[in-house]
Amino acid sequence: MDESFPQPALPVSERVLNVLKRRGPQQSAELGACLGTTSEAARQQLKKLEAEGLVAAENVPQGVGRPARVWRLTALGHRHFPDAHADMTVDLIRIIRGTLGEPTLDLLIRAREAETRESYARALAGVTGLEARLAKLAELRDREGYFAEWARAEDGDGWLLIENHCPICAAATACQGFCRSELEIFREMLGDAASIERVEHVPSGARRCAYRVRERAAA
Secondary structure (H helix, E strand, O other), X not given: OOOOOOOOOOOHHHHHHHHHHHHOOEEHHHHHHXXXXXXXXXXXXXXXXXXXXXXXXXXXXXXXOOOEEEEEEOHHHHHOOOOOOHHHHHHHHHHHHHHOOHHHHHHHHHXXXXXXXXXXXXXXXXXXXXXXXXXXXXXXXHHHHHOEEEEEOOOOOOEEEEEOOOOOHHHHHHOXXXXXXXXXXXXXXXXXXXXXXXXXXXXXXXXXXXXXXXXXOOO
């Protein structure tokens, strides 16, 4: 997995926000290294973004010595990223649920699921091996605005599929059927050789959505 996010065409402030969105809270030195600049230059950008209410700093204990000062996105910072016409989507969900009922809403979600499944299946055709399919799935999700990436789990127990942004967060919060549908798609795309479970969930208050993927033992 590529650990760098160069994005040279973006303004520095946007690159800072993107790194915090993808990686979570960072020290200024870590951020500077990721951006290819100095800790002080990164700190100056962070102070500007702090003044705009997009980031905030906090001191985090790290054992012996002084606490680490880390920077994170604020709620306003998270809203800086697109949420696919959130208000209109939530209104439509409310209207469909209120006038046509929950079964109709579920039918629409299933129709969206079928289209997504077909699109992903075409993209994954010919991709063999669990890790290769996981990498391709992460690539597809990243293209759709989920800031997706994958990695070997640090504890050695399988892999993680990580989505650092949810462009349909408002809709997913209003209707959990979207999250259920996506998990079913992931399971189908990775195949019977894999098990997958959600371990972090944005609508439940987490910073990101994350899924643990394990290879099933051969029968």
